[in-house]
Amino acid sequence: MTKSSVQQIIERWPSRRALAGDLGLEKVVIHRWHQRSSIPGEYFVPMLEVAAERGISLLRDELERKRQNGHIVASAQPACSGGQVNVKATLASGAETAGVGQQ
Structure with missing residues (x-):
């Protein structure tokens, strides 16, 4: 099985x-x-x-290509336990993003 470019990143x-x-996240x-x-x-x-910081080669263009190809997960979840909600950008292949997830 070929690994996706996101997996390779x-x-x-x-x-x-x-x-x-x-990133301050759980491994899962x-x-x-x-x-x-x-x-x-x-x-x-x-x-x-x-x-x-780690000396890992990663360019903004690589991540932007993932965005353009629909490799951004969409969800709304609490940003903190204080009840604030942080809505992540919603993208599907070819979806418009204007104004989504901007604060």
């Missing part, structure tokens, strides 16, 4: 646990991204930052 980290730790979240071959758009900038 995730596998640039020493482990899924390492990527999860860098990264595992789900890998399984679904999708990365939430809100993690693009943090991924670029931690990749640079």
